[in-house]
Amino acid sequence: MSAPGDPAAPGRPSSARLWAPISAATLALDQLSKAWIVAHFRPLEVLPVLPVLNITLRYNRGAAWSILEGASGWQRWLFSGLAIAVGAGIVLWLRRLDARTQRLLIVGLGLILAGALGNLADRLRIGHVIDFIEVHWRDAYFFPAFNVADSAITVGAALLLLDAWLEGRRKSSATPAQEKR
Numbered sequence: 001m002s003a004p005g006d007p008a009a010p011g012r013p014s015s016a017r018l019w020a021p022i023s024a025a026t027l028a029l030d031q032l033s034k035a036w037i038v039a040h041f042r043p044l045e046v047l048p049v050l051p052v053l054n055i056t057l058r059y060n061r062g063a064a065w066s067i068l069e070g071a072s073g074w075q076r077w078l079f080s081g082l083a084i085a086v087g088a089g090i091v092l093w094l095r096r097l098d099a100r101t102q103r104l105l106i107v108g109l110g111l112i113l114a115g116a117l118g119n120l121a122d123r124l125r126i127g128h129v130i131d132f133i134e135v136h137w138r139d140a141y142f143f144p145a146f147n148v149a150d151s152a153i154t155v156g157a158a159l160l161l162l163d164a165w166l167e168g169r170r171k172s173s174a175t176p177a178q179e180k181r
Contacts, residue, residue: 015097019110026114030148031121034130041132054134058145061128076123083120087113104166108159111152118149 041047041057048054061075090113097106122129131145 015094015099015102015106018099018103018106019094019113022107022110023114023117026111026148026152027118027121030114030118030152033148034118034122034132037132038130046134052135052137054136055132056134056145058131058134059128060131060145076127080120080123083116083123087116087120090116102163104159104163108156108163111156111159113156115149115151115153115156118147118152 037055037057041055043057043059046054046056090109094106094109094113097109099106119129129147129149131147131150133147133151134145135143
């Protein structure tokens with residue numbers, strides 16, 4: 001007999017049918033876009049796309065917003081270890097979710113997983129993360145460059161917040177009899 005929350009529970013569709021293709025497609029897009037940028041741009045070369053958006057090849061040895069960029073190299077292994085631990089935790093979490101009722105949560109976690117794996121692949125393969133999307137305002141205020149993996153993590157986190165908000169609304173509007181089911 002299966003325990004509640006058991007990923008092998010009979011009649012429960014696997015969440016992998018939803019998150020695996022999303023994660024795989026996002027990871028592929030991330031890695032292909034980085035390969036294309038490296039093949040076609042020199043470091044710090046700038047291609048203006050919109051008045052507020054440039055494409056520019058940058059290498060980030062740190063974490064988000066270049067945190068610890070100037071460290072001596074140990075940060076590569078710290079961030080790689082964190083990505084592996086977070087990725088493993090997300091996969092375990094995803095395996096316990098019900099694809100029928102938790103789609104938004106599954107998609108959000110799948111995007112975060114893909115983003116973590118995309119940047120992990122860079123760190124392990126070349127020792128730094130490839131960034132190339134640069135948002136700015138009037139050539140004076142620049143947001144740190146980012147990539148598809150970073151975007152996936154951001155969108156995934158937003159979906160997790162939206163899912164939590166919607167879940168809170170569902171619970172607050174449910175009657176006490178409905179909550180006991």
